[in-house]
Amino acid sequence: MITPEQRAEFRKHFRYNVGRRLVLDKIVKCIVFICVIVAIVPLISILVNVFSNGAAALTWNFLTQVPGAVGSDDPGGIGPAIQGTLVLIGLSSLIGVPIGVMGGIFLSEYGNNRFGRTVRFFNDVLAEFPTIVIGVFAFVLIVLTVGNFSVWAGSFALSIVMLPIIMRTTEESLKLVPVTYREAGYALGIRRYRVVFTIVLSSARSGLVTGILLAVARIAGETAPLVFTILGSSQFISDLNGPVDALPLRIWRLSSLPYDSAVTQGWGAAFILIIMVLSINIGVRYIFLRNKEKTFIKFKKLGAVS
Amino acid sequence: MVDPLISNLMSTRDIMMTIKMKKGSPHIDKIFKYVAIGAATYVLAIIAMIVFNLVTGSAQVWQQEGISFLTGSDWNSVEGRESYGAFPYIMGTIVNAGIAMLIAVPLSFGIAMFLSELSPKIMRTPLAMIVELLAAVPSVVYGLWGLLVFRTYIQDWIETPLHNLFGDQSIIFAGTPFGLDILTASVVLAIMIIPTIASISKEIMLAVPNSQREAAYMLGATKWEAFRLAVLPYSKSGLIGATILGLGRAVGETMAVTMLIGNATGAAAIPTSLFQPGQTMASIMANEFAEASSGGLHLAALVGIGLILFVMAFAINVVAHLLVAKVVKSHEGAVLA
Numbered sequence: 001m002i003t004p005e006q007r008a009e010f011r012k013h014f015r016y017n018v019g020r021r022l023v024l025d026k027i028v029k030c031i032v033f034i035c036v037i038v039a040i041v042p043l044i045s046i047l048v049n050v051f052s053n054g055a056a057a058l059t060w061n062f063l064t065q066v067p068g069a070v071g072s073d074d075p076g077g078i079g080p081a082i083q084g085t086l087v088l089i090g091l092s093s094l095i096g097v098p099i100g101v102m103g104g105i106f107l108s109e110y111g112n113n114r115f116g117r118t119v120r121f122f123n124d125v126l127a128e129f130p131t132i133v134i135g136v137f138a139f140v141l142i143v144l145t146v147g148n149f150s151v152w153a154g155s156f157a158l159s160i161v162m163l164p165i166i167m168r169t170t171e172e173s174l175k176l177v178p179v180t181y182r183e184a185g186y187a188l189g190i191r192r193y194r195v196v197f198t199i200v201l202s203s204a205r206s207g208l209v210t211g212i213l214l215a216v217a218r219i220a221g222e223t224a225p226l227v228f229t230i231l232g233s234s235q236f237i238s239d240l241n242g243p244v245d246a247l248p249l250r251i252w253r254l255s256s257l258p259y260d261s262a263v264t265q266g267w268g269a270a271f272i273l274i275i276m277v278l279s280i281n282i283g284v285r286y287i288f289l290r291n292k293e294k295t296f297i298k299f300k301k302l303g304a305v306s
Numbered sequence: 307m308v309d310p311l312i313s314n315l316m317s318t319r320d321i322m323m324t325i326k327m328k329k330g331s332p333h334i335d336k337i338f339k340y341v342a343i344g345a346a347t348y349v350l351a352i353i354a355m356i357v358f359n360l361v362t363g364s365a366q367v368w369q370q371e372g373i374s375f376l377t378g379s380d381w382n383s384v385e386g387r388e389s390y391g392a393f394p395y396i397m398g399t400i401v402n403a404g405i406a407m408l409i410a411v412p413l414s415f416g417i418a419m420f421l422s423e424l425s426p427k428i429m430r431t432p433l434a435m436i437v438e439l440l441a442a443v444p445s446v447v448y449g450l451w452g453l454l455v456f457r458t459y460i461q462d463w464i465e466t467p468l469h470n471l472f473g474d475q476s477i478i479f480a481g482t483p484f485g486l487d488i489l490t491a492s493v494v495l496a497i498m499i500i501p502t503i504a505s506i507s508k509e510i511m512l513a514v515p516n517s518q519r520e521a522a523y524m525l526g527a528t529k530w531e532a533f534r535l536a537v538l539p540y541s542k543s544g545l546i547g548a549t550i551l552g553l554g555r556a557v558g559e560t561m562a563v564t565m566l567i568g569n570a571t572g573a574a575a576i577p578t579s580l581f582q583p584g585q586t587m588a589s590i591m592a593n594e595f596a597e598a599s600s601g602g603l604h605l606a607a608l609v610g611i612g613l614i615l616f617v618m619a620f621a622i623n624v625v626a627h628l629l630v631a632k633v634v635k636s637h638e639g640a641v642l643a
Contacts, residue, residue: 004588023526029424035416036433039504042497043440046451067447079398098618110342121627122353128551129616129624130558132588136612137356139362144601160352167349193338221444224560227592248446248561255565263454270447281442285435 003081027071047274050224054271057264065274067234067250067265075261078269080236081250083181085273087237088154088230088246089216096159097212104170105196119246120171133161135225142229149243162215169214173207174200210284217280221273223248247273338464340360356616365608366603371391373605375610381572383604384595390607392587392614394575398488399586399615401577402563403556405492410500411549412555417500418507423533434508441501449565457566460493461485465581481581484568491567496608508631510544511537530555547629554622557588558615586616 032093065077138157143149177200185195201208231243247269254266277285367375371390378391405639421434465483472479481487512535515618522532538545570582575585591608 021528021531025530025639028530032420032424035413036420038413039417039440039497039500040436041425042451042456043436043443045455046447049451049455050447080589099348100346102342103349106342110339111346115343116346119349123349124627125348125620125623126503127620128626130553130560130588130619132558132560132591133360133612133616133619136363136591136609137359139599140359140609141355144363146603163349167346171553192335196338217442219338219431221442223444223446223580224588224592227595251446252449252561252565255453266450267454270450274447275367277442277444278439281439285438 002115016265031290032094037043042216049276050267050270053264053267054269054274056270057268060294062265062268066236071303075259075265078245078265078272080233080245081269082272083232083236084151084230084244085220085247085276087151087217087244088158088226089220091151091155092162092219093212093216095155095214096162099159100163100212100215101208102165102172103163103167104174105201106184107167108174109196109200123164126160127168130224131157132159132224132227133224135228138225139228146241148241149229151230151237151242151244154226154230154244154246157229158219158222161222161225165215165218166211167213169257170204170208173204173211176205176207210288213284215271217277221248221277223252228229237247319454359607360613360616364532364606364613366606367610370603370606373599374605376614377575379573381575383594388603390565390603392607392611394538394570394573394577395585395587395611396589396614398516398567398575398577398584399588399618400555402495402586403553403585404486405488406488406495406499406556407549407553409493410503410552413496413551414500414503414507414548415545417504418511419533421435421504421508422511423529432506436485437501437504440497441505445498445561446497446565447561448494449562450487452490452562452566452592456494457485458488465489469581477578478580480579483581484583486566486568487581488567488577488584491563491584492598494562494566495559497554498559498562502546502555506551507541507545507549510541510548510630513544515542515563543629547626550622551630554619556617560592562586564592569593573600587618591615 015046028108059077062077066080068074068076069076090260103123107116107123110116111120135157136159138153142153142156146153181199182195182201185199186192190198225248226249230246230249232250233243233245237244251266251269251273252270254262257263338395346415367390371378375390375392376396377393378389379388380390380391385493417437419436421430428605460485465485465487467585468479469481469483507633518540519552522536563586567585567589570583570585571590575583577584591611594604594608598608
């Protein structure tokens with residue numbers, strides 16, 4: 001039996017407690033808000049520095065010329081690096097996209113069994129591998145065997161980086177296509193491969209393209225696998241079996257040089273790289289925000305988009 | 307006279323027959339399936355080949371050094387006196403990733419909580435997008451920014467005051483702050499893994515059913531109490547998974563760390579002070595590769611470090627995926643098998 005005195009005491013206690021709890025709530029909200037600010041400050045700082053310092057380096061010669069001799073008055077440009085990055089992206093997409101899309105088709109259309117689950121699991125694990133390990137692997141497998149650094153070795157390493165991303169995003173976009181579409185195809189007597197290619201793939205087109213673009217954005221900025229496979233070069237590509245330059249690699253090399261001109265060039269190269277990567281990322285998001293697609297949200301849940 | 311209904315049926319059958327006949331031999335479906343299976347097997351084959359190549363590539367150093375490759379701290383690539391021990395770099399990786407996690411995990415959970423619980427609907431999408439763009443910035447750009455911009459700030463505002471306050475009495479703040487050290491590398495690494503942990507945690511928190519929160523509100527809970535009592539217990543294993551996934555990224559991160567950690571080798575790289583140059587497994591591979599690429603024991607030692615890093619990252623990721631997969635499951639979709 002609670003006496004009125006006790007009740008009054010409880011009430012006093014709760015009233016006191018409510019105030020304290022509300023204060024605690026406010027404090028937590030403030031802390032959480034500060035967390036968000038703290039996370040955004042570095043991004044702003046990076047963007048401001050890259051854009052202001054990088055824009056200063058941009059000239060036509062900078063974009064098209066070969067690099068000058070180290071420390072000389074004429075710093076030259078980063079033409080070979082831009083060309084190399086584009087060639088590497090193209091070649092690794094040639095390897096990675098077909099295999100990735102086919103693998104995604106397997107996971108979505110045939111993957112509801114033990115083998116499918118195993119592949120899905122190892123694919124997710126491969127997506128998070130340290131990329132430098134993939135670089136070492138490509139080095140041991142190709143560079144050591146063939147005997148020289150090459151565009152092919154770099155493209156092979158990058159294709160392994162992009163493969164799991166494409167596979168997972170393809171699978172998820174295909175799964176969003178309703179079963180009824182497939183059944184309609186089967187009802188017409190169309191063979192399965194045609195159903196997949198003409199009906200399912202074309203319905204899932206936008207998700208597929210998004211996955212591929214995000215994978216391209218990811219490999220455009222990858223440096224670690226390239227250190228082991230393409231070596232870097234100051235000439236334009238003449239041979240796919242020879243060494244080549246790439247933007248991230250050039251930034252790394254420039255950052256270790258003690259000259260002001262190298263620093264400026266480093267910012268310039270970073271500017272171009274970040275424009276490439278962020279425009280793909282923002283573009284893809286913009287399109288998806290407008291279309292209110294479910295696919296993208298799904299990709300984010302998987303951590304495929306990052 | 308043929309019944310119109312039957313003639314209609316006939317024509318449908320004709321159409322179906324023609325479609326079927328046009329689509330080539332019946333084997334083509336089988337071929338298609340095997341091509342798809344082949345592409346999926348390629349992933350498994352790649353992982354198997356990574357293991358195989360790393361083991362064969364580093365066999366020489368394991369024969370030469372044995373277990374002391376893991377426990378030794380000598381690192382000498384001068385010919386005739388070659389000796390390799392990866393212990394300092396294993397420690398460097400653990401310490402570096404550990405400090406980064408200490409900074410990144412609370413911040414990420416804060417961001418995830420803000421995005422999933424507190425943020426107004428209008429702000430949620432743009433803020434989440436900004437956090438994700440942080441993850442899209444290439445590692446080497448973080449390195450460049452850290453080297454040319456962030457280094458001076460952390461040296462002047464954090465390291466020098468800390469050193470002046472505690473420097474000589476304590477071990478962890480010993481050494482003259484130079485800006486290129488374990489602390490700088492760890493802080494930049496933390497900035498890099500925040501988006502990973504934050505965006506996965508946000509998704510996991512959003513996956514908690516609203517009825518859980520409403521029950522807590524009904525009992526008179528404040529926002530924080532609802533979060534602590536209803537959301538946190540529900541999403542605990544997923545959050546641990548997100549953390550471990552972030553750890554996996556931190557362990558394997560190469561370029562930014564290579565550019566900022568100061569690159570000590572041998573016994574000097576065993577981390578004791580925050581203001582001392584260090585070395586991680588990934589950074590020593592990137593740094594010394596140019597000298598070692600001609601082959602020999604030095605190269606085998608670097609590939610051996612790659613193998614250790616592989617085993618570490620593999621274990622971390624397997625655990626993380628098992629934990630995350632439990633929470634974020636994809637239910638929808640059409641799987642025909």
